[in-house]
Every structure is written in C-alpha cells, then in structure tokens.
Amino acid sequence: MARYFGTFGGQYVGEVLKPALFELERAMTEILPGSEFRREYSHLLRSYAGRPTPLCRADNLTRELGGAEIYIKLEGLAQTGAHKINNALGQVLLAKLMGKQRVIAETGAGQHGVAVAASAAKLGLECEVFMGSADIERQQPNVFLMKQFGAEVHPVEDGSKTLKDAVNAALKCWIEESSRTFYVLGSALGPYPYPDLVREFQQIIGIETKQQLSDMTGRLPDTVIACCGGGSNAVGMFSAFLDDPVRLIAVEAGGTGDKPGEHAVRMGKDRTMGIIEGYKSYFLQDPDGQVQLTHSISAGLDYAGIGPELAYLGDAGRIEFARATDSDVLEAYSRFASREGLLCALESAHAASEVLKQAPQMEKGSILVMNMSGRGDKDIFITAGRLYPEEWKQYLLREAAK
Numbered sequence: 001m002a003r004y005f006g007t008f009g010g011q012y013v014g015e016v017l018k019p020a021l022f023e024l025e026r027a028m029t030e031i032l033p034g035s036e037f038r039r040e041y042s043h044l045l046r047s048y049a050g051r052p053t054p055l056c057r058a059d060n061l062t063r064e065l066g067g068a069e070i071y072i073k074l075e076g077l078a079q080t081g082a083h084k085i086n087n088a089l090g091q092v093l094l095a096k097l098m099g100k101q102r103v104i105a106e107t108g109a110g111q112h113g114v115a116v117a118a119s120a121a122k123l124g125l126e127c128e129v130f131m132g133s134a135d136i137e138r139q140q141p142n143v144f145l146m147k148q149f150g151a152e153v154h155p156v157e158d159g160s161k162t163l164k165d166a167v168n169a170a171l172k173c174w175i176e177e178s179s180r181t182f183y184v185l186g187s188a189l190g191p192y193p194y195p196d197l198v199r200e201f202q203q204i205i206g207i208e209t210k211q212q213l214s215d216m217t218g219r220l221p222d223t224v225i226a227c228c229g230g231g232s233n234a235v236g237m238f239s240a241f242l243d244d245p246v247r248l249i250a251v252e253a254g255g256t257g258d259k260p261g262e263h264a265v266r267m268g269k270d271r272t273m274g275i276i277e278g279y280k281s282y283f284l285q286d287p288d289g290q291v292q293l294t295h296s297i298s299a300g301l302d303y304a305g306i307g308p309e310l311a312y313l314g315d316a317g318r319i320e321f322a323r324a325t326d327s328d329v330l331e332a333y334s335r336f337a338s339r340e341g342l343l344c345a346l347e348s349a350h351a352a353s354e355v356l357k358q359a360p361q362m363e364k365g366s367i368l369v370m371n372m373s374g375r376g377d378k379d380i381f382i383t384a385g386r387l388y389p390e391e392w393k394q395y396l397l398r399e400a401a402k
C-alpha cells in the first residue's frame with residue numbers, strides 16, 4: 001500500500017512500473033533490516049564515506065553576529081563532497097543484495113550522479129546516469145568525475161533539458177528494463193517507497209548531529225537550518241528533531257526575482273498542488289498544469305517540485321520555509337569562506353544566508369545548527385566567474401589556448 005504524508009506522496013505511476021516498485025518495497029522490508037545489509041552499510045559509511053562527519057562550532061561568525069552560538073554539520077566532508085553519498089551508497093548496496101547488475105540514476109547538479117557512480121564503482125555494478133544537456137553544459141566537472149568512476153552519462157534533450165527531464169528519462173529506461181536494473185533516486189521524492197527509502201538513508205545526518213551537539217553542549221539546538229531542493233538533506237537533518245521543541249527552517253532558491261522562471265520557491269504563498277513524476281506535492285506550474293521553468297544559481301535547488309514529506313510538514317506548520325536570492329547566496333558563500341575557512345556548496349550557501357539573518361536575532365547563548373550539505377569545490381566555475389570575472393576569464397582563455 002502506497003504511503004502518504006497527509007494527502008502528499010502516493011504512487012501515481014502506470015501499471016508497467018508497479019511491479020518494479022513492489023519489488024523495491026519488498027526489498028525494503030526483507031533486506032534493509034537484515035544483519036548483512038546493516039553490517040555492510042555501516043562499514044561502508046565509516047571506512048569509505050567518511051562518517052561520522054564533524055559538527056564544527058563557527059567561533060568567528062558566532063562572535064561577529066553576536067546572537068546564537070552557531071554549529072555547522074560538515075556533510076561536505078563526506079566522500080564525493082556532499083550528503084548525496086549516504087543515499088547513493090545505501091541504494092546501490094540494496095541493489096547489489098537484490099541481485100541487480102546495473103544501476104541507473106538521474107542527476108541535476110551532478111552531485112547525486114557522482115555519488116552513485118562512485119558507489120557503483122566501489123560495489124562493482126554497472127552505472128548509467130541521465131542528465132539534462134543544459135545541466136551537462138553548466139556542470140562539466142561532475143560529468144568528468146562520473147565518467148572517471150566508470151559511469152556512462154546519457155544527455156537528455158527533452159523539455160528544458162534539466163533535472164525533471166532527466167527523472168523522466170531514467171523512469172522510462174527503468175520501465176523498459178527493470179529485471180537487472182535498479183533505479184537509484186536522488187532526493188526524498190518520487191513515487192512511494194522512494195521518499196521513505198531516501199529518508200531512511202539520510203536520517204543519519206540528524207541522528208549524528210543530535211548526539212554530537214549533546215556531547216559538546218549537553219543541549220538540543222534552538223533552531224536548525226537546511227537548504228531545500230527536492231528535500232533529502234533537510235528531511236535527513238530535521239527528522240531527528242521533529243518531536244523536539246526545535247525550530248526547523250528549510251531554505252528554498254529565491255533566484256533572481258519573483259516572476260516565473262526566476263526562482264524555485266515551491267512553498268510560497270500561492271503554492272500549487274500537482275501530480276508529477278509519480279507523486280503528489282507542490283510544484284511550480286503554469287495555469288495549464290505544465291511544469292514551469294525554474295532558476296537558481298545552484299543547480300541542485302533548481303527543481304520545480306518538493307518532496308511530499310516536507311510539503312506536508314510545511315502545511316502542518318512544523319517546518320518554516322525561507323528563501324535566499326542568488327546574490328544573498330554569493331554573499332554568504334564569501335562570508336563563510338573568509339570567516340570560517342568553510343567553502344559551502346552553492347546549495348548549502350542558501351542555508352548559510354539564512355544563518356546570517358537568524359543568528360543576530362537569537363538570544364545570546366541559544367544554539368543554531370546549520371547543515372552544510374556539500375562543499376563548494378564543484379562550483380568554482382560559477383563562483384570564480386561571478387566573484388573575479390576578469391581574472392577568471394583570462395585564466396580560462398590562457399588554458400584554452402594551450
């Protein structure tokens with residue numbers, strides 16, 4: 001039976017996909033709780049993915065902002081540079097124990113694709129990744145990494161040539177061949193049981209953070225902040241605090257303006273429900289129900305839908321939503337780098353921007369935790385081009401002329 005979060009979620013797929021989703025649901029109940037999976041997964045997380053990731057006190061920003069004590073969970077120190085590896089490793093291991101030989105995945109920014117390609121290389125499975133050709137254009141370094149890890153990268157030329165089109169292409173491929181293939185979905189969305197499966201693998205972020213903060217301070221945080229694309233790092237961080245008196249803030253991409261195509265704010269005042277890519281949630285749509293174009297400086301938040309659990313918790317008032325514009329994000333990126341020596345991924349810099357707004361308003365001695373979902377090395381072609389345009393252009397011209 002498909003699970004819902006209130007009225008969100010479900011499994012809105014054609015009959016052809018039902019057997020593959022049923023097989024996945026069965027594997028979740030039979031293989032996931034088993035000792036073989038548990039032992040191997042926790043071994044891989046420790047010895048390969050780099051867990052536990054540190055929780056770091058941001059001393060300089062705490063002093064400078066003058067309000068809350070700021071702590072940052074460094075998911076960017078995990079293997080392949082982001083939280084995406086927690087889920088990719090879990091799903092690829094599940095695929096292997098189900099007897100599958102090939103994994104396929106969609107990717108937007110490329111971070112999920114890189115994490116899946118690395119996991120498949122580590123566990124000895126074939127890997128194919130679907131990626132919109134527009135995203136390939138702006139995330140070349142990640143395309144190179146996926147290929148190095150042995151994955152085949154398929155450019156998707158449909159629609160806006162971005163993440164939603166890559167999801168559709170991966171689902172189509174899975175429908176055509178599911179007997180030896182496992183679809184590794186990258187965020188807490190899609191048809192049931194994927195939102196549950198992804199939360200299962202990402203909840204380690206919140207569990208570790210709660211324990212680490214308790215060891216360091218003996219306390220719970222007052223506020224926790226995470227950025228929000230499809231929602232996997234936010235769900236993973238927030239799930240440990242849902243029953244506690246802790247304020248939870250998810251930060252969406254405010255982009256360059258409020259007009260359609262200028263942002264990726266799904267949880268604004270006039271949110272619209274839809275059923276797209278197999279699940280019911282809020283999507284940015286035009287009046288005919290067509291998915292709208294989105295924009296964000298970060299490819300990972302540039303997505304028209306939001307995971308069903310976050311949409312539900314948002315409507316229920318348990319999670320607050322904020323937004324950061326592209327220019328807020330660049331400012332936060334530079335501030336965290338120069339004050340704390342931390343290079344946030346552009347996605348995570350959305351959360352960092354909200355930290356800069358919230359911390360000074362909070363009482364001295366209160367605790368603010370931010371999830372730094374990834375590190376910013378992958379974004380250097382965007383950030384260097386924006387922050388030092390002339391120097392960067394000259395460097396690229398010199399390199400191209402060699």
Ligand SMILES: Cc1ncc(COP(=O)(O)O)c(C=O)c1O
Binds near residue numbers: 112188301373
């Ligand atoms: C570093 C990083 N953070 C956040 C996201 C957004 O995804 P999610 O909302 O599923 O955490 C991405 C997506 O690629 C990412 O690479």
